[in-house]
Amino acid sequence: MDRVTAAAVFNRICELGSLSAASRALGISRPMVSRYLEEMEKWAGTRLLHRSSRRLTITPAGEAILLRTRQLARLSEEIEQESTQAMPAGTLRIACAHFTATHLVGPAIPDFLSRYPALRIELEINNQPVSLIGERIDLAIRITDAPEPGAIARRLGECRSVLCASPGYLAKQGTPQTPEALSSHNCLYYSRFAGQSWHFTAPQGEKIAVAVRGNFSAGISSLLCDAAIADCGVAMVPEQEARSSLASGKLVQLLPDYRPQTLGIWGLYLSREHQSAALRLFLDELYKSIAQVS
Numbered sequence: 233m234d235r236v237t238a239a240a241v242f243n244r245i246c247e248l249g250s251l252s253a254a255s256r257a258l259g260i261s262r263p264m265v266s267r268y269l270e271e272m273e274k275w276a277g278t279r280l281l282h283r284s285s286r287r288l289t290i291t292p293a294g295e296a297i298l299l300r301t302r303q304l305a306r307l308s309e310e311i312e313q314e315s316t317q318a319m320p321a322g323t324l325r326i327a328c329a330h331f332t333a334t335h336l337v338g339p340a341i342p343d344f345l346s347r348y349p350a351l352r353i354e355l356e357i358n359n360q361p362v363s364l365i366g367e368r369i370d371l372a373i374r375i376t377d378a379p380e381p382g383a384i385a386r387r388l389g390e391c392r393s394v395l396c397a398s399p400g401y402l403a404k405q406g407t408p409q410t411p412e413a414l415s416s417h418n419c420l421y422y423s424r425f426a427g428q429s430w431h432f433t434a435p436q437g438e439k440i441a442v443a444v445r446g447n448f449s450a451g452i453s454s455l456l457c458d459a460a461i462a463d464c465g466v467a468m469v470p471e472q473e474a475r476s477s478l479a480s481g482k483l484v485q486l487l488p489d490y491r492p493q494t495l496g497i498w499g500l501y502l503s504r505e506h507q508s509a510a511l512r513l514f515l516d517e518l519y520k521s522i523a524q525v526s
Contacts, residue, residue, distance in 0.1 A: 235275055239301040240503060241268035242280065246298050250288055256380055258502055259364035272297070320510040321350035328373040329359045331453045335472045336497065337373055340521040344514060351510050359423075359451040364502050370511055372500040373518070375470075379498050386499045386515055389522035393492040394471045395430075396483040400463040408466070411442045411490055418465035419444035423451045430468055431493035440490070457483070468492055472525065497522060 244254040245265065255262045273280050280294035290298065328337050333355060341353055356362070361380075362369055379385040408414050411432045419430070421444060429441040446465050450456055453473045460467040461482045467474075477483040499515050501507065 235271065236304070238268040238271040238275070239304055241265055242272045243298070243301050243305060244503075245269060245281070245288070246290060246294075251283075257384065272301075319350050320348050320508070320513060322508070322510060323352045323354060324371065324508075324510045324514060325354045325356065325367075325369050326371045326373065326514075327356040327358055327362045327367065327369045329375070329451075330357055331470060331473060332373050332375060332497075333357045334454070335470070335525070336522055337518065339525070340514075340517050344517050348510070348513070353514075364500070370501060370508070371514065374498050374500060375495050376498065377493065377495050379496075379500060384501055384503065386501075386519075387496050388499050388515070388519050389497040391495045391497050392471045393468050393494075394474050394478070395466065395468050395486040395490075395492060396460060396474050396478065397466045397486060398461050398463050398482065399484055401460070401465060402484060404463070408486060411440045411487060414442050414444055414466060417446075418448075419446040420456045420459050420465045420467040421446060421449050422453075422456070423449045432487070432490040433493075435489045 241254060241258065241260075244257055245251055248254050248257060251265045251269070252262055255265045258265070269281065276293065276297050278293045279291055280297055282289040282291060326337060337355065341355070345351060345353065356367070356369065361374065362372060364370075364372060373388070375391045405417060408417060411430070414430065421430075429443050432440045432442070434440055448456075448459050448464055450459075453469045456467045456469050457473050457477060459465065460469075461477060466486065474483055478485060499518065501511060
């Protein structure tokens with residue numbers, strides 16, 4: 233087992249105060265965190281943490297080892313900083329959903345690679361969250377209002393949504409005048425959010441949540457847009473996804489005075505201490521690119 237990784241896991245356990253929190257932050261299983269801790273204790277030749285059902289306590293030997301593993305992390309960071317003077321190279325593996333790949337990540341890649349030709353990017357498109365360690369992912373881009381607890385996350389921008397439907401659907405079913413009226417409409421929603429509510433902010437600042445239902449759900453926003461254009465129902469999709477259809481009149485914005493909930497665009501990665509130059513540069517690139525298209 234990799235002792236350098238074991239040292240990094242030990243640092244995170246001590247930083248967050250529990251094996252479960254370290255597991256969530258690193259994107260690895262709780263048993264794997266325990267194995268890395270056992271490897272550290274085997275390497276040190278002594279117990280580093282006292283573990284009970286209620287709390288985790290570092291031993292005197294553990295405190296001494298923690299100083300060493302933190303020194304190792306700082307040394308690695310110094311090496312990384314020196315390496316930024318050279319042209320970044322290697323492979324950067326990025327995971328994101330279909331909409332994120334099409335509208336946010338994909339547009340930033342060509343110019344980035346033209347400036348860093350020694351770098352290779354592998355883009356994994358998956359609408360379900362992935363394990364950073366298990367899938368060997370360097371960076372996951374997620375749109376959410378709640379990044380995983382303990383995850384290392386950098387906010388890259390905001391994703392604003394729009395409520396819309398086709399003129400044909402509205403001619404048949406009527407135009408909702410309030411969020412509450414959506415309960416009587418066929419609503420098209422993301423598969424992962426089935427059974428949940430759509431959230432709005434009223435003109436006076438009041439927060440409104442409306443339970444929605446409908447006969448079609450999908451994990452790809454472009455499919456929801458297509459279904460709305462085909463008179464299937466009311467959809468809530470990212471503004472960027474619906475922008476051209478709204479401009480052409482294929483879709484009509486609904487309830488413009490009620491603002492749909494804005495979600496954050498987050499870049500999630502494993503370690504601040506071992507962040508590569510390529511990852512750091514691409515995060516900066518995404519931040520600037522998203523600001524331009526928002």
